[in-house]
Amino acid sequence: MKNNLFTIGRLSEQTGCVVQTIRYYERIGLLPEPDRSPRGHRLYNEDILNRLKFILRTRQLGFNIEERRTFLELVDGGKYTCHKIRQKTLLHAQEIKRKIRDLKKMERELLKMTDQCNDGSGTDCSILATLFRN
Amino acid sequence: MKNNLFTIGRLSEQTGCVVQTIRYYERIGLLPEPDRSPRGHRLYNEDILNRLKFILRTRQLGFNIEERRTFLELVDGGKYTCHKIRQKTLLHAQEIKRKIRDLKKMERELLKMTDQCNDGSGTDCSILATLFRN
């Protein structure tokens, strides 16, 4: 039914995405160039709103720009399979898993150091000793 | 005893840190400006080697540049306490913990989506449905 068009400020409110980022996504081609008002202001529709929401959800899930772009291209082109989408998602989940593993290792080492530290008022710190050990 | 000086290439080999990064650390003040050979080449000593090793260990532990700088300043100034060092380390461990928590949330959501996906050859994908849901 409705052709309601809205400005970038409204789109920003609807999505929680800041205005500059919306323009940025347009510049790099994740969002299409929208229509403009006579004054040159961008006018968005529901389609672009949904597209932006999609981008923001994939962002929340840690997909980088190129991954998001690939998703959008697959959907735009319509020539994808469920299997392909699942593979991309699994691949990304493995990246995340690796990051978690690396961070956990850091955390373990940090806590091991703070455990050994006597927390005193002197300058003889086992944390520094560990960091400076050869 | 020994005054053995070595070039940036040797320092790079000893530490595994690439040459450009060593020069970068010098530029931003983490490493001191070393002596130079008559030809203008940097000449390093054991002290700088150990300082760089320290920087690289804190890097491995995820400390950012400013945190590394603070550590070095505390040590250089000699006016720190074991307690202070431990606090900084704990604080950083908490950052790491937060990052792990965030990544785990992403991982859970990603795996939930891939679980529900039928992995088929069609285009009716529950992952996309989730990402496009309103």
Next chain:
DNA sequence: GCTTGCAGCTATAGTTACTATAGCATGTAT
């Protein structure tokens, strides 16, 4: 004697994904 290769050097740009600023135009409210 000439060329090639290597190791240094400096200065500058590129990376990622935004975010912020400067400087401008226009419409509305006081």
Next chain:
DNA sequence: ATACATGCTATAGTAACTATAGCTGCAAGC
């Protein structure tokens, strides 16, 4: 008339490196 809000473009800044371009100087091989 003035201020404020919202929009615009173009450009710079962020973090922590990494890579490139273009230079010098030394040593070895032909």
